[in-house]
Amino acid sequence: MKFKVLGINFLGHDTSASLMVDGIPIACCEEERYNGEKHTRKFPINAINDCLKKSNLTLKDLDEVVFTDDPNIFKLKSKDDFRTRQLNVEDDYKKVLKNELNYSGSIKFLSHHMCHNASVYYPSGFKDALLMSNDGVGEIHSSSLAIGINGEIKIIHEGNKWPHSLGLLYSAITYYLGWRPHYDEGIIMGLASFGNDNQLVPNSNKTYKEIFKEIVYETGDFDIEINTNWVAFHRVRDEWVSDSFRKLFGPKRKWEDEITSVHKNIACALQKRLEEIVLNQLKRAKDMTGMTKLCISGGVGLNCSLNGKIEKSGMFDEIFVQPASGDAGTSLGACYMTTMLKLGELKPKKWHNFYLGSEFSYDEIEMVLRQSNLQYSRLNEDYTEVANFLKNRNIIAWFQGSSEFGPRALGNRSILAAPFPILMKDYINARVKFREEFRPFAPAILSKYVNEYFDISQESPHMLIACKIKEGKRDLIPAVIHVDDSARVQTVSSNNNFRFNKLLKFFYNLTDCPVLLNTSFNVKGQPIVNTPEQAIECFLLTKIDFLVMGDFLVEK
Numbered sequence: 001m002k003f004k005v006l007g008i009n010f011l012g013h014d015t016s017a018s019l020m021v022d023g024i025p026i027a028c029c030e031e032e033r034y035n036g037e038k039h040t041r042k043f044p045i046n047a048i049n050d051c052l053k054k055s056n057l058t059l060k061d062l063d064e065v066v067f068t069d070d071p072n073i074f075k076l077k078s079k080d081d082f083r084t085r086q087l088n089v090e091d092d093y094k095k096v097l098k099n100e101l102n103y104s105g106s107i108k109f110l111s112h113h114m115c116h117n118a119s120v121y122y123p124s125g126f127k128d129a130l131l132m133s134n135d136g137v138g139e140i141h142s143s144s145l146a147i148g149i150n151g152e153i154k155i156i157h158e159g160n161k162w163p164h165s166l167g168l169l170y171s172a173i174t175y176y177l178g179w180r181p182h183y184d185e186g187i188i189m190g191l192a193s194f195g196n197d198n199q200l201v202p203n204s205n206k207t208y209k210e211i212f213k214e215i216v217y218e219t220g221d222f223d224i225e226i227n228t229n230w231v232a233f234h235r236v237r238d239e240w241v242s243d244s245f246r247k248l249f250g251p252k253r254k255w256e257d258e259i260t261s262v263h264k265n266i267a268c269a270l271q272k273r274l275e276e277i278v279l280n281q282l283k284r285a286k287d288m289t290g291m292t293k294l295c296i297s298g299g300v301g302l303n304c305s306l307n308g309k310i311e312k313s314g315m316f317d318e319i320f321v322q323p324a325s326g327d328a329g330t331s332l333g334a335c336y337m338t339t340m341l342k343l344g345e346l347k348p349k350k351w352h353n354f355y356l357g358s359e360f361s362y363d364e365i366e367m368v369l370r371q372s373n374l375q376y377s378r379l380n381e382d383y384t385e386v387a388n389f390l391k392n393r394n395i396i397a398w399f400q401g402s403s404e405f406g407p408r409a410l411g412n413r414s415i416l417a418a419p420f421p422i423l424m425k426d427y428i429n430a431r432v433k434f435r436e437e438f439r440p441f442a443p444a445i446l447s448k449y450v451n452e453y454f455d456i457s458q459e460s461p462h463m464l465i466a467c468k469i470k471e472g473k474r475d476l477i478p479a480v481i482h483v484d485d486s487a488r489v490q491t492v493s494s495n496n497n498f499r500f501n502k503l504l505k506f507f508y509n510l511t512d513c514p515v516l517l518n519t520s521f522n523v524k525g526q527p528i529v530n531t532p533e534q535a536i537e538c539f540l541l542t543k544i545d546f547l548v549m550g551d552f553l554v555e556k
Helices: 045-055 089-101 112-124 166-176 185-192 208-215 243-249 261-289 304-313 327-343 362-372 384-391 423-433 447-453 498-511 532-541
Strands: 004-009 016-021 024-030 064-067 107-109 128-138 141-149 152-157 216-218 224-226 293-297 318-321 375-378 396-399 413-417 442-446 465-469 486-492 515-520 546-549 552-555
Touching (some): 004 045, 024 327, 112 128, 112 141, 112 152, 112 318, 112 327, 128 166, 128 327, 152 261, 166 185, 166 261, 208 216, 216 261, 261 304, 362 532, 384 498, 384 546, 396 532, 413 423, 423 515, 442 447, 442 498, 486 498, 498 515, 532 546
Parallel strands (some): 004 064, 064 107, 128 293, 293 318, 396 546, 442 486
Antiparallel strands (some): 004 016, 128 141, 216 224, 375 552, 396 413, 413 515, 442 515, 465 486, 546 552
């Protein structure tokens, strides 16, 4: 009898569902892709239904439904914590399942950070590894440090308690700088490269670096504290930073306001302080445990600049970052942990195929194309014409197979272009993505050529490790290199994405360049497209030149 488990992330943002059978991930789906609300908090009814559809199961076939938060930990919250829910979390979840799914079977609850840890350890393939999770907050903790040894996870530091959170501090600064917390933190990471934290803060005798050392500081090997004189998220909703912070740095920036050197320097100081603290903690943990492999999860794990600093440090032989490091990934971790508890043991097994979302057959795609009245042709798996379009500076929307789990488009829901000339970046930001001009794009590169172009000592199939471009290569692919000579590289092989690898080879044969610019198939503020209908809508409303959907080439 096979063990079938459904994991659900619901309490916070990025709600999701994952379904696993005997330790093998079958489907991982994010609700935002279905309801169109980025980072949604809605119950993942559509994600659950798609998981069941992909696995050919019904609710009655499931052995267990598991949520990614532990009600018993919530009960430990302080009475004056404004976030404390006035209901019984466990009963509330049961009511939701009954109302939304008419399900009244077995329900289990696991701790948030244990789900993060499990989500990255078991698919890493590392027998023994250090596990680090950092996010905003899960239940009452904002972090976790653990070790995985031969399939067993053991906590070595339970984590910092709310409000002492690196993730929430990052969100607070995101808010102050004019973007949306829990939403646009990646923008701040990109902006940081333009700043200098050694500059003096105006009307102060301290540098930005010195101020941020006062805002967040280490109090032990793995403990940090946020100086609450500088922040407000611990006492009032939607305020984030304190009067003291605004008095020093000026009023909160509005999104439409100019981005000044002050804003850039704040972003820089925040990013560097984050890197400094995390690297310090990892060095101590490495010395304590002797682990040579590292697994990273939690929302802070999406900070590819930080991950790049960890990889470059050489502390670990290899790192693995959960592609859905944010809260969406906890639904998969719940499946892994429940399977481990049910079966008595579960060994880590390399599973780096995170194309586990919605999928449409060629027949389904063609039916939608017929209804659209768009002109299209069949490629017959020959990408010569598509590669020529890319060579000639056309922009291609690329919709293939199952959608990716996590926020990075990895070649199944992507917008692609040549990585040259440098103006290609500006054009796509302005005319296709409708987003800030300074934001960089990622290079997708054939794996065999990665060491010719980039300073990185391992593969990076999930676009979550930033590294430096090698000398003499920047001018060859200028549209995918950031101002600090870094790039969020994606290594592509036939093993991790057969069709995308094939397209890259066609492009390489035409141009002698093994790199394509890869960005997510969406516009600013919207989730990555999920269906053929959404793909066509985005294609028609932007300056994308051609759409390749399944085996069909679509023209405007």
